[in-house]
Amino acid sequence: xxxxxxxxxxxxxxxxxxxxxxxxxxxxxxxxxxxxxxxxxxxxxxxxxxxxxxxxxxxxxxxxxxxxxxxxxxxxxxxxxxxxxxxxxxxxxxxxxxxxxxxxxxxxxxxxxxxxxxxxxxxxxxxxxxxxxxxxxxxxxxxxxxxxxxxxxxxxxxxxxxxxxxxxxxxxxxxxxxxxxxxxxxxxxxxxxxxxxxxxxxxxxxxxxxxxxxxxxxxxxxxxxxxxxxxxxxxxxxxxxxxxxxxxxxxxxxxxxxxxxxxxxxxxxxxxxxxxxxxxxxxxxxxxxxxxxxxxxxxxxxxxxxxxxxxxxxxxxxxxxxxxxxxxxxxxxxxxxxxxxxxxxxxxxxxxxxxxxxxxxxxxxxxxxxxxxxxxxxxxxxxxxxxxxxxxxxxxxxxxxxxx
Numbered sequence: 001x002x003x004x005x006x007x008x009x010x011x012x013x014x015x016x017x018x019x020x021x022x023x024x025x026x027x028x029x030x031x032x033x034x035x036x037x038x039x040x041x042x043x044x045x046x047x048x049x050x051x052x053x054x055x056x057x058x059x060x061x062x063x064x065x066x067x068x069x070x071x072x073x074x075x076x077x078x079x080x081x082x083x084x085x086x087x088x089x090x091x092x093x094x095x096x097x098x099x100x101x102x103x104x105x106x107x108x109x110x111x112x113x114x115x116x117x118x119x120x121x122x123x124x125x126x127x128x129x130x131x132x133x134x135x136x137x138x139x140x141x142x143x144x145x146x147x148x149x150x151x152x153x154x155x156x157x158x159x160x161x162x163x164x165x166x167x168x169x170x171x172x173x174x175x176x177x178x179x180x181x182x183x184x185x186x187x188x189x190x191x192x193x194x195x196x197x198x199x200x201x202x203x204x205x206x207x208x209x210x211x212x213x214x215x216x217x218x219x220x221x222x223x224x225x226x227x228x229x230x231x232x233x234x235x236x237x238x239x240x241x242x243x244x245x246x247x248x249x250x251x252x253x254x255x256x257x258x259x260x261x262x263x264x265x266x267x268x269x270x271x272x273x274x275x276x277x278x279x280x281x282x283x284x285x286x287x288x289x290x291x292x293x294x295x296x297x298x299x300x301x302x303x304x305x306x307x308x309x310x311x312x313x314x315x316x317x318x319x320x321x322x323x324x325x326x327x328x329x330x331x332x333x334x335x336x337x338x339x340x341x342x343x344x345x346x347x348x349x350x351x352x353x354x355x356x357x358x359x360x361x362x363x364x365x366x367x368x369x370x371x372x373x374x375x376x377x378x379x380x381x382x383x384x385x386x387x388x389x390x391x392x393x394x395x396x397x398x399x400x401x402x403x404x
Contacts, residue, residue, distance in 0.1 A: 045081040076372070083106060092392070092395070113139055118133050159175065172197060199220070252269075263279070299311040350369060
């Protein structure tokens with residue numbers, strides 16, 4: 001893998017009360033953020049539900065750990081309304097759960113730019129509280145990840161390259177940013193960012209230690225390794241239209257669609273400087289949809305649009321060890337897994353919950369579904385207790401496994 005030249009810009013934040021101008025350039029281009037830590041006003045966006053979830057179990061092959069009626073195994077805790085930027089409602093793009101906190105990123109659908117990040121405290125399991133919010137007036141936030149000690153949060157996304165404040169010589173719109181967190185809230189005076197030579201940052205993952213890894217799409221796209229110390233891009237693997245990225249055991253796995261619309265998984269060991277690609281024999285549609293992967297317990301699960309969700313071990317080749325296609329009215333956008341279930345965000349069909357496939361059987365025995373409103377489910381994340389479902393501009397559903 002070829003090293004790339006240093007693309008370092010550290011942005012100092014002007015500390016002010018309320019909104020703060022965190023980027024100011026000699027050419028007059030600016031972008032502003034607004035930080036809101038007023039819990040009372042923020043929690044106007046939360047609607048408490050705390051009712052049992054009734055699941056549709058008609059597609060299950062056998063009655064299992066979720067009862068036949070579908071009630072009693074999950075609780076619908078709350079709904080969270082999407083925030084607005086410039087009078088326009090945002091759509092949730094990425095979710096992380098860490099140490100009793102939920103972190104959600106948002107972007108603006110369409111050609112305009114705008115984004116935000118929420119922090120929700122879930123220590124009181126029946127009464128989640130929205131405790132901190134940051135909005136970006138002209139920057140999409142497409143993904144985030146959080147340091148394990150909850151002191152730093154990293155974002156990736158993009159803004160109009162002509163007003164980005166970065167030189168267009170090595171920048172096409174994609175950015176990576178770092179936000180400081182203190183006592184569960186965004187800090188007013190702690191932000192830095194660096195540009196990438198691609199159009200849009202699509203996914204980001206923290207590898208404990210020195211580096212961050214980013215998937216960036218379109219022109220100049222690929223997978224990037226960045227030093228946390230100075231935000232220098234230290235390595236890259238070119239792969240146009242890179243969509244998603246995650247940690248495996250000792251390496252990194254990325255997902256993109258090829259020019260002929262096949263799914264391609266790239267296994268990258270940045271220490272050994274080795275790259276291996278695994279390409280599927282089938283095509284994926286839509287090509288501009290959301291395709292998310294998550295690596296859990298030796299299996300890499302991927303949401304592959306009209307192909308549903310498949311799980312791979314890769315050391316055994318490209319045959320999946322898990323596969324399920326909801327074959328509903330929409331396609332699979334997101335996937336997350338715990339020790340018991342695979343959760344699938346399937347657009348206007350809502351949420352599918354399946355058991356994990358057992359050895360020698362790729363298809364799950366138990367399949368359940370839940371329509372959590374009128375939105376389109378585009379992302380889902382679990383920590384084994386809570387399940388957070390993103391429904392586009394219609395906000396979030398917060399679910400929890402019910403206590404036995």
